[in-house]
Amino acid sequence: MKRVLSGIQPTSDSFHLGNYLGAVKQWVELQDGHDAFYCIVDLHALTVETDPALLRKRTLASAAQLLALGISPEKSTLFVQSQVPQHNQLGWIMECMTGFGEASRMTQFKDKSSKAGADSARVGLFTYPMLQAADILLYQAHYVPVGEDQRQHIELTRDLAGRFNSRYGNTFQLPEAYILKTAAKINDIQEPTAKMSKSSGAVAGVIEIMDTPEANLKKIKSAMTDAGREVKYDVAEKPGISNLLTIHSALSGKSIADLENEFEGKGYGDFKSAVAEVVVEYLRPIRAKAVELLEDEEHLLDILHQGSEKARSVAQQTIDATYKNLGVVL
Ligand code: TRP
Numbered sequence: 001m002k003r004v005l006s007g008i009q010p011t012s013d014s015f016h017l018g019n020y021l022g023a024v025k026q027w028v029e030l031q032d033g034h035d036a037f038y039c040i041v042d043l044h045a046l047t048v049e050t051d052p053a054l055l056r057k058r059t060l061a062s063a064a065q066l067l068a069l070g071i072s073p074e075k076s077t078l079f080v081q082s083q084v085p086q087h088n089q090l091g092w093i094m095e096c097m098t099g100f101g102e103a104s105r106m107t108q109f110k111d112k113s114s115k116a117g118a119d120s121a122r123v124g125l126f127t128y129p130m131l132q133a134a135d136i137l138l139y140q141a142h143y144v145p146v147g148e149d150q151r152q153h154i155e156l157t158r159d160l161a162g163r164f165n166s167r168y169g170n171t172f173q174l175p176e177a178y179i180l181k182t183a184a185k186i187n188d189i190q191e192p193t194a195k196m197s198k199s200s201g202a203v204a205g206v207i208e209i210m211d212t213p214e215a216n217l218k219k220i221k222s223a224m225t226d227a228g229r230e231v232k233y234d235v236a237e238k239p240g241i242s243n244l245l246t247i248h249s250a251l252s253g254k255s256i257a258d259l260e261n262e263f264e265g266k267g268y269g270d271f272k273s274a275v276a277e278v279v280v281e282y283l284r285p286i287r288a289k290a291v292e293l294l295e296d297e298e299h300l301l302d303i304l305h306q307g308s309e310k311a312r313s314v315a316q317q318t319i320d321a322t323y324k325n326l327g328v329v330l
Helices: 017-030 052-068 086-097 100-104 107-116 123-137 148-168 213-221 239-252 256-262 268-295 297-326
Strands: 002-008 034-040 077-080 143-146 176-179
Touching: 002 017, 002 123, 017 034, 017 143, 034 052, 034 297, 052 077, 052 268, 052 297, 077 297, 086 123, 086 148, 086 297, 100 107, 100 123, 107 123, 107 148, 123 148, 143 148, 148 176, 148 297, 213 268, 239 256, 239 268, 268 297
Parallel strands: 002 034, 002 143, 034 077, 143 176
Antiparallel strands: none
C-alpha cells in the first residue's frame, strides 16, 4: 500500500466547510487503499505567537473534529507532531541541507514575513518548510494531499530528499504532491468572490463545523445573494447563488443542474432555506460526535497517544537510517 501523509495546523477552534470539502473529506477517502498518516502540526503553529490555553484547546478540537469527520484510528495513524520528537531531529538535518537562498524563495515565507514585518517575523517562519519536509520524509510518504498553495513546499521536500540521497545514499522516498481537487471550491457566503477563510473573512461568511445548528441556520439564511431572482449557476453574474449551489451539491450529492431544475420558479428565500437545511443536517451529527469526543478527554488523549506511538516507531527507523548514512556514531 502506498503511504500518504498530510498535516493540518491547530490554529482555530473550528474547521469550516471549506476545510472539510477542500481537504479533510479527501483525507477520509484516501484512508481506503492507502497507509495514511495524518498529523496535527502543533509545532508549525508556533511560528506565530500562541496562547497556551488556546493551543491546547485547539489541538484537541482539531483531533475531535478529524475523528468526527471520518478519520478512523483503525484505518489511519492520527497523531500530534510534538509527541514525535523525531520531527525536530530530522527538521535540523533538513535545515542543514537547505540553501539560504532556496529557503528565502519560498513564497509563503515571503508573504507571511512581509506581512509580519522583519522585526516580528520569527526564524521559525523561515525554517517552517524544512520542518514540513521532515514531517513528510520521516514516514517515507509517496503522496502528500495538500492544496495548491503547498506545492512549492512539496517541491522543496523532493529536492532535499534527492540531494540527501545522492550525497549520502538512498535514504528517503521522493514524495509527490497529490493536489486536492478544487471542484468543490467553497467561497465566503457574505463575500462570495473570496475563498471561505477564517483569516481573511468575517465570521458571518464562514460556516463552522463547531457552530450550533441554530447559528449556522441563521448565517446561511442571511447569506449574500445576487441581483435577479433565478436560481442559476453563473459565477460571474451570480457569485452568491453559485457558491450556495456548490455547497448544496457537495453535501446533498445532487448535481447543480438538478438543483437548478428543482428551484425553477422559486425565489432566493426558498433556495436559501433549502441550503440551510442541507448544511445544518449534514453537520449536526458531526458536531455532536466532536462534542462527545471532547467531553471524554482521557479517551481522546488515548487515541492520540496510540497514534503517536505508532508514528514514533516508523519515524525512528528513518532517523536510524539517516544518522547511519550521515556517519553519526550510533
Ligand atoms: N504547511 C501545511 C499547511 O499550511 C501544513 C503542513 C505541515 C503539512 N506539515 C505538513 C501538510 C506535511 C502536508 C504535509 O497547510
